[in-house]
Amino acid sequence: MNSSKQGGIIIENNSSTTVEKIVSLAKRRGFVFQSSEIYGGLNGCWDYGPLGVELLKNIKEEWWKAMTYRDDVEGLDASILMHPRVWEASGHVENFSDPMIDCKKCKSRYRLDVLGDSFSEKKQIKAIESLKNKLNDKEDLHKKIDDIYANPGDENPFNLVLENDQLGVLLLEELNCPQCGNKNTFTEARKFNLMFKTFIGPVEDSGAVVYLRPETAQGIFVNFLNVQSASRLKLPFGIAQVGKAFRNEINTKNFLFRTREFEQMEMQYFVNPKEDTKWYNYWKEMRLEWFKSLGMTPSKLRYHDHPVDKLAHYAKDATDIEYEFPFGWGEIEGIHNRTDFDLGRHEEYSGKSLKYYDETVKEKYIPYIIETSAGASRSFMAFLIDAYYEEEVKGESRVVLKFNPRLAPIKAAIFPLVNKDGLPEIARKIEADLRKSLKVFYDDKGAVGRRYRRQDEAGTPYCITVDNQTLEDQTVTVRERDTMEQERVGIDQLAGNLLGKLHY
Ligand code: GAP
Numbered sequence: 001m002n003s004s005k006q007g008g009i010i011i012e013n014n015s016s017t018t019v020e021k022i023v024s025l026a027k028r029r030g031f032v033f034q035s036s037e038i039y040g041g042l043n044g045c046w047d048y049g050p051l052g053v054e055l056l057k058n059i060k061e062e063w064w065k066a067m068t069y070r071d072d073v074e075g076l077d078a079s080i081l082m083h084p085r086v087w088e089a090s091g092h093v094e095n096f097s098d099p100m101i102d103c104k105k106c107k108s109r110y111r112l113d114v115l116g117d118s119f120s121e122k123k124q125i126k127a128i129e130s131l132k133n134k135l136n137d138k139e140d141l142h143k144k145i146d147d148i149y150a151n152p153g154d155e156n157p158f159n160l161v162l163e164n165d166q167l168g169v170l171l172l173e174e175l176n177c178p179q180c181g182n183k184n185t186f187t188e189a190r191k192f193n194l195m196f197k198t199f200i201g202p203v204e205d206s207g208a209v210v211y212l213r214p215e216t217a218q219g220i221f222v223n224f225l226n227v228q229s230a231s232r233l234k235l236p237f238g239i240a241q242v243g244k245a246f247r248n249e250i251n252t253k254n255f256l257f258r259t260r261e262f263e264q265m266e267m268q269y270f271v272n273p274k275e276d277t278k279w280y281n282y283w284k285e286m287r288l289e290w291f292k293s294l295g296m297t298p299s300k301l302r303y304h305d306h307p308v309d310k311l312a313h314y315a316k317d318a319t320d321i322e323y324e325f326p327f328g329w330g331e332i333e334g335i336h337n338r339t340d341f342d343l344g345r346h347e348e349y350s351g352k353s354l355k356y357y358d359e360t361v362k363e364k365y366i367p368y369i370i371e372t373s374a375g376a377s378r379s380f381m382a383f384l385i386d387a388y389y390e391e392e393v394k395g396e397s398r399v400v401l402k403f404n405p406r407l408a409p410i411k412a413a414i415f416p417l418v419n420k421d422g423l424p425e426i427a428r429k430i431e432a433d434l435r436k437s438l439k440v441f442y443d444d445k446g447a448v449g450r451r452y453r454r455q456d457e458a459g460t461p462y463c464i465t466v467d468n469q470t471l472e473d474q475t476v477t478v479r480e481r482d483t484m485e486q487e488r489v490g491i492d493q494l495a496g497n498l499l500g501k502l503h504y
Contacts, residue, residue: 017388018326022381023255025399029458031055031384032256044252044260046377051458054409054439056263056380059294060242062406063265063374066290073238073267074231078219080244081210086218087195089349090342091314096214097191099163100250101172104187106180111250112168112189116158118178124158127174131161134170141166153307194247196260212246217371219243220268221342224354228270235356235367236279238269242376254327256381263376270367272358273340279370280317280337287333287372288321291379295404296386300324304331314341321374323382332382333374340366383407387459393484401459402482405502410460411438412498415451417467419444426491427466430476434495438502456481462498 026032030049034041048056068075087093099112116124128145135141144167149157162168172186196212199205213219220239227239242265252258271279284303292298306318316339320331343354343366355364387401405411414431416423424444431442441460443451448465455463463479470476475488478497489497 017385019255019385022326022385022388025388025457026052026255026384044249044258046256046259051409052380055383055403055407055459056376058407058409059379059383060263060265060376062294063290063376064240064242066293067238067240067265067267067372072233072236073240073269074227074233076220076223076227076239076241077243078216078223078241080213080246081200082213082218082222084210085349086222086346087211089345090218090221091345092195092211092214093193096195097193098250099189100192101189102187103177103180103182103185105182105185106177108177108179109250110178113159113163114251115162115175115178116156119158119175127171128158128161130174131167131171134174153310154304155310192248192250194249196246196248213244214247215245215373216241216243216264216266217268217342217373220266221346221369222350224268224270224343225356228356235358236269236271236275238267240265240267242266254325254330256377257325257330259377262378265374265376265379267372268338269370269372270356271370273365273368276316276337276339276368276370280335283370283372284319284335287335287374291321291323291332291382294383294407295402296323296383300386302329304329312336314338323386325382325385330378332378333372336371336373338369338371340368342369343367398453398456400456400481403459403461405461408459408461409439410441410455410458411502412462412464413441413443413451413455413460415442415448415463415465416444417448417465421468422471423466423468426470427464430464430466430491430494434498437495437499452479452484462501464494 023032029051031052033047033049035045035047036042064075067073100109101112101115102109110118119127132142132145144164145161148160148164152160161171169188173184175186176183177185195214197209198212199208200210201208220241223239227233228237243263244261245264246261249258249260252260256262269279269283288301288303291301300323302322304320304322306315306320311318315336317337319335321333321335322329323332347354347366354366356367357364383403384401387403389400389402391398391400412434414427414434416427427442427444431440434440441455443454445451452463459481461481463481465477465479467477469488470491474491476491476494477486478489478494479486
C-alpha cells in the first residue's frame with residue numbers, strides 16, 4: 001500500500017483504491033445506485049443519485065465549455081432514434097457485433113475475443129500445449145500459433161488464437177467453462193449485434209425497426225451541412241454533442257466502465273483532407289490536457305496509439321486516452337481520424353451530396369473528420385476513483401474525495417457551531433445568499449468534526465462555520481477540504497471569496 005506523510009496527515013495514495021470500495025461509497029453517499037435495485041437490479045444499468053447527478057452534470061458542463069466556448073465549434077442535440085438507413089450506412093448493422101459463444105451446460109455467454117482473460121497464464125499455456133499435441137504433424141497450423149505468439153502486438157495471443165478461424169474451434173475444445181467448469185461445452189462462435197432494436201409505431205414488423213443509437217456521432221454526421229449552413233461555418237470547424245448511447249454489451253463489468261446505457265461527449269471536427277494530421281495531433285493533445293486540467297493524476301493517464309494493422313476500416317489514425325483504473329489501464333476517450341468515410345457513406349446511402357464548397361481553393365470535396373469521443377460515464381468513474389483518498393489525521397481516519405472544485409457536487413457546506421445563540425439564523429441567511437449562485441448544503445447535526453468528515457466524503461471543497469466570534473465581528477471560518485486549514489472571512493466577503501476560489 002502506498003502512503004505518504006504531509007503536515008501530520010498520513011495519506012493513503014489513491015492507487016490502493018478498489019472498485020468495491022468505490023461502489024460501496026457511491027451507494028452510501030448517493031453517487032450511484034444499481035438500476036431497479038428493489039427488483040434485484042438490471043445488469044449493466046446504473047442510476048445517478050443526488051451527488052452523482054451533480055458530478056456528472058459538472059463533468060458534462062466542463063466538457064461543453066472546453067469544446068464549444070470557442071469560435072470554431074457549435075453544439076447539437078440530435079434525437080436518439082434515427083432513420084434505420086443511418087445504421088446501414090455507418091456499417092453498424094453489418095459490423096457492430098462481437099463474436100460470442102455460449103456454454104451448452106450452464107448457458108453462460110462469453111465474448112470470444114476476451115475469453116482467454118478468464119484463464120490464468122498457466123492454464124492458457126497448458127491449453128496451447130494440448131492444442132499443439134492434438135495438431136500432431138499439421139505443421140502449417142503449428143506455425144500459425146507460433147507466428148501469433150511471436151507477434152501479438154498489444155493483444156493477448158491466446159485470444160488471437162481463439163479468434164482464428166481454423167484454430168479457435170480446436171482451442172475451445174481444450175477449455176473448461178469459467179462458470180460451471182465443464183470441458184468442451186462451448187457452442188461455435190457467432191456474431192452478436194450490439195444494437196438495441198425496437199419498433200416505431202404500433203406494428204412490430206421489419207419495416208418498423210429502429211435502433212437505439214450506439215454512438216452519438218451519427219447524429220452529427222447527418223446534420224453536417226445543416227449546422228454548417230445555419231451557422232455559416234467555414235472549415236475547419238466542429239460539432240459537439242452530449243447524449244445517451246446504448247449497447248447491448250455481452251459482458252458488462254467493472255461498475256460504470258462497460259454498461260448497456262451510458263453517455264458520450266463527442267465532437268466531430270471537419271477539416272480539409274490535407275490538414276488531417278495537424279488537427280488529429282492538435283485534438284489528441286487538447287483532450288489529454290482537459291483531463292489533467294480537471295485534476296486527474298497525470299501519471300495515471302496515457303495514450304494508447306492503435307497500431308496500423310489494428311485500425312478500424314475507416315480510420316487512418318486512432319488513439320485511446322487511457323486511465324489506470326484499479327483493474328488496469330482502460331480507455332476513457334478515443335481520438336480518431338475517420339477520413340471521409342462517414343460523410344462518403346451517408347452521401348452514398350442518402351443520395352444527397354454532403355460535399356463542402358471550399359471558397360479558398362474553389363473546390364468541392366468531402367471533408368475529413370477528426371473525432372474526439374469521450375465517455376461521460378466512464379470519465380465519471382475515473383474522476384471518482386482518482387479523487388478517492390484515505391487519510392489518517394491525528395489518529396483518526398477520514399475518506400476524502402479530492403475533486404477539482406469545479407467538479408465537486410456540493411461547493412460549500414454551512415454549519416452553525418451550536419444550535420443556539422442566534423447562530424442557526426446567521427447560518428441560514430448565509431446559506432440562502434450562497435444558494436443563489438452555488439450548490440450548497442446546510443448541516444446542523446452532530447459534532448462539527450463529524451460534519452466535516454461527512455463533507456470530506458462528499459468531496460465538498462469548503463465548509464463554513466458560524467461560531468461565537470461571528471456574533472462579535474461578522475466573520476466565519478472557511479475550512480479547505482484537502483489541507484483542512486481554516487481562515488476567517490467576513491460574511492460580506494464570503495460569496496466573492498468562494499466564487500474566486502472555485503474559479504467561477
Ligand atoms: N463514435 C466513436 C465511438 O463511439 P467508442 O470507442 O466505441 O467510439 C467512445 O466509444 C467512448 O465511449 C469510449 O472511450 C468510452 O469512454 C465510452 N463507451 C463506449 N462503450 C461504453 C460502454 N459500454 N459503457 C460505458 N462507456 C462506454
